[in-house]
Amino acid sequence: MSFSSFSVKPVLTGRKTVLRPFTEADADVMWEIIEDPEVVRFTYEPSIELTPERLRSWYGSRAAAPDRLDLAVTDPATGEVVGEVVLNEYDPDARSCTFRTLIGPRGRGRGIGTEAAGLIVAHGFEELGLHRIELGAYAHNRRALHVYEKVGFVVEGVRREVRRRDGEWADEVIMSILDREWAALSSTVR
Template sequence: MNNVTDFSVKPVLTGEKTVLRPFTEADAEVIAEIVGDPEVIRFTFEPGTEITMERLRSWYGSRTDRLDLAVTDRVTGELVGEVVLYEWDRAGRSCTFRTLLGPRGRGRGLGTEATRLIVAYGFERLGLHRIELEAWGYNHRALRVYEKVGFVVEGVRREVQLRDGEWADAVLMAMLDHEWAGGG
């Protein structure tokens, strides 16, 4: 087991449906298209966030403080989204997890498998004790995926942000290393 100090090692993780791989600057255009998708915007970004090509290229080109991996369709090689481990807490041996999938990555089990692959890597290779996440209460698809993989709801931050004229809850979920059994 590794003792995480930085995330400069970017692995390739292969499943039945997906391959998670390091991002390259060449991925910026596809990611720009994905993050421009209305559903991605609704579930991922703060209102008013502006994403530029320059920001995307520099963001994915050189991050060593977090592990960003491209989610690709194993059959076609198409980039469909990302998975991320970030906010490494050395004392707690924990990280925060997030993911996003564009329209062509949804509804085929790619997100579930990608989540399992990165969680397995976090627990089995990085030696994490805890992986946590926060998702919008109205993001039912993501919440189902996280529960299927083994994340447990720890709490709800009620009505934390006004989004599209409605108050939205943030659901806090986590999984501990001893709860991980290969993803349920």
């Protein structure tokens, strides 16, 4: 299967969540999510100062970005945006990319993050023809690491003391999943 460009922005539907392309109107709720103390604690600091205006511009431009796939994680019962999933940093020679996710307070503890991660990973392998998807997460972000393991990501290693978080040095766990591992996993649940 050959790679299809990230410029196609799908709607991916599960039982607990619907992933859809972002619009500029999603910026206000994403501002609230990004400002959540738990999100701040477990994510990297942005390289630019975020403002509501910058977020409106960013999320308003995601549907036209050909080099990455940013999808809003929504609650299907209400349509409310509760987070995001992203595939980016595509390497065409390796047919690989990176994955990241961010789930706000109203989406936690309900299995939405696990399903959202599984939906985007399935899309990456089954529709985009990726060979490998990797991620990095702080070692103290136990909830996220557990979700990634449930989806099938395997720990490759640890980058020790990569950044100071909450006054202490934090390790970054590097994880990945390969197309054949996803195929084996998804064949057992279908």
